[in-house]
Amino acid sequence: MGETSSTPGGCSGRLAQAWDAIAADTTTIVDDLSRLVSLDTSFPPGDGYTAFADLAEAMLAPLGFRFRRVSVPEAHWRAPDGSARGERVNLIAARRSGRPACSLYYHVDTVPSGDGWSMSPFALTRHGDRLYGRGTADMKGTIAATLAALRAIDRFGLELAFDPLLLLCTDEEGGLYPGIRYLAEQGLIEGHLLSFNGGAAPRIWAGCFGSIDMLVRIHGRGAHSGDPVGGINAAEETIPLLNALMRLKAEVETRTSALPPPPHWQGRPLHARLTIAAMHGGHKGSSLPARFEVLVNRRYAPEEPFDAVMAELDATIAQAMAGSRALEVETHLVGHLAPVSDPTGPHWPRWQAAVGQGFGYPPSAFRAWGSSTSSDMGFVQQAGIREILLGGLSRPGSNTHAPDEFTTIADLVALARAVLLYLSRDFGAAGSPERRIATDQGVGQ
Structure with missing residues (x-):
């Protein structure tokens, strides 16, 4: 109109x-x-x-x-x-x-x-x-x-x-x-x-849904990519986490809400969402990245308790990184809307x-x-x-x-x-x- x-x-x-x-x-x-x-x-x-x-x-x-x-x-x-x-x-x-x-x-x-x-x-x-x-x-x-x-x-x-x-x-x-x-x-x-x-x-x-922004920061050890003695590639150590998040995404997005959907959804139900919104790390081909960051956005329905959504994210990250060589894995809640x-x-x-x-x-x-x-x-x-x-x-x-x-x-x-x-x-x-x-x-x- x-x-x-x-x-x-x-x-x-x-x-x-x-x-x-x-x-x-x-x-x-x-x-x-x-x-x-x-x-x-x-x-x-x-x-x-x-x-x-x-x-x-x-x-x-x-x-x-x-x-x-x-x-x-x-x-x-x-x-x-x-x-x-x-x-x-x-x-x-x-x-x-x-x-x-x-x-x-x-x-x-x-x-x-x-x-x-x-x-x-x-x-x-x-x-x-x-x-x-x-x-x-x-x-x-x-x-x-x-x-x-x-x-x-x-x-x-x-x-x-x-x-x-x-x-x-x-x-x-x-x-x-x-x-x-x-x-x-x-x-x-x-x-x-x-x-x-x-x-x-x-x-x-x-x-409307709630929104969570979770920052995951993976710490490795920088080194020359041609002779990486003692180096730990933070970007590569993040790969299991990315795979785990994609599996969680597939599961999360099967969860629907009772909220009536907008007209442009053509009758399909609203559903929870998980998005890998940003990734950052490294700066030069001759160096192993010493740090890599992943920003995850999770849209959760009013029916989903905030504590349960956070616990699921925390568990997914912990399990994915359990066998990692990373020196440290930090998680930070950097944004939240109820x-x-x-x-x-x-x-x-x-x-x-x-x-x-x-x-x-x-x-x-x-x-x-x-x-x-x-x-x-x-x-x-x-x-x-x-x-x-x-x-x-x-x-x-x-x-x-x-x-x-x-x-x-x-x-x-x-x-x-x-x-x-x-x-x-x-x-x-x-x-x-x-x-x-x-x-x-x-x-x-």
């Missing part, structure tokens, strides 16, 4: 004017996204968060927001492999009028740019309706869309149903201690939570109505589905916040986490319109969209 041009049903007056104004604001939306993408906030290492907080404050201050910076203590996030560095600055931007709060969540980190790009990952590139750059879909584009909604709200003097509390957080991309986890555990999330770590789809979020289970609640019908109007989805299009991707919202649930609304810009073909990631101007406008409707008081009164969706889908029955 693309941008809808007609005014949403039941909306009139200033709300309808604000709706139309968003489509005329695309030059500013693109400029905002360009500024956001140009700051490299890749995690690892995550050393761009302070600069990003500076930029976000500069962009939000004209809209009347006040700011609080909350840094995660280093003892929480410091990874044993040294892959994380720099202050973990989380920015809370609040605009208060005494109304109930809605916390809008954004992770400001991206995955590293990686190889294979046909253009610069940190310079926004436009081709027609598409906007390319790291973070455009996941999820800096959602910040630009929210800014457009807030500008339209202010321009037309709309009254709000909720006071917006923007949470711009660190280390979602597999960190040991994501910023939103720290905010939740410190009691700094107010009202209900709307996360933009999702997709541009008529989706009722049913939950799974999310049933995040629905009383605010979902209103958000579904706003998304449906913004993107042009009819109520009948909405379906509940989960995902084998992961989110830091699992830690938010563990802190006692069960209901988590979900929206965003990612689509199956938008190259999220891949080279040439992109979003579209049409989706940015559509998401901005959804945020506009959700926050606006008049949307709830105009045709009672939340009651219509609740009736159509049996919510609350």
Whole structure:
């Protein structure tokens, strides 16, 4: 679905004017996204968060927001492999009028740019309706869309149903201690939570898998490859481990979840996953590598206990390396996101109505589905916040986490319109969209 041009049903007056104004604001939306993408906030290492907080404050201050910076203590996030560095600055931007709060969540980190790009990952590139750059879909584009909604709200003097509390957080991309986890555990999330770590789809979020990043470091002894007296080739000593991990992968990926699968899975069940995500070691043909590293990613279903998943990984590594000549085998948990289970609640019908109007989805299009991707919202649930609304810009073909990631101007406008409707008081009164969706889908029955 693309941008809808007609005014949403039941909306009139200033709300309808604000709706139309968003489509005329695309030059500013693109400029905002360009500024956001140009700051490299890749995690690892995550050393761009302070600069990003500076930029976000500069962009939000004209809209009347006040700011609080909350840094995660280093003892929480410091990874044993040294892959994380720099202050973990989380920015809370609040605009208060005494109304109930809605916390809008954004992770400001991206995955590293990686190889294979046909253009610069940190310079926004436009081709027609598409906007390319790291973070455009996941999820800096959602910040630009929210800014457009807030500008339209202010321009037309709309009254709000909720006071917006923007949470711009660190280390979602597999960190040991994501910023939103720290905010939740410190009691700094107010009202209900709307996360933009999702997709541009008529989706009722049913939950998602957890994710574990395990680093295995094999120590050998360097030597000349032509005369390796006393040498131990760490790369070759890793081969039994790689074989064992591939056997475990075959077993793990037979395990299915009861979470309903996304439409593009065409009815196939979601299943656990194991991925050998990275391997590093050696530097020259004339030398035996003295150290070799393997990064393993394990996606585990809500039905799988974390302790059991970790125990299985530990046992596989220990058994594979039991007869090795390696001098030492280190294992480090360098990233973890907990799974999310049933995040629905009383605010979902209103958000579904706003998304449906913004993107042009009819109520009948909405379906509940989960995902084998992961989110830091699992830690938010563990802190006692069960209901988590979900929206965003990612689509199956938008190259999220891949080279040439992109979003579209049409989706940015559509998401901005959804945020506009959700926050606006008049949307709830105009045709009672939340009651219509609740009736159509049996919510609350």
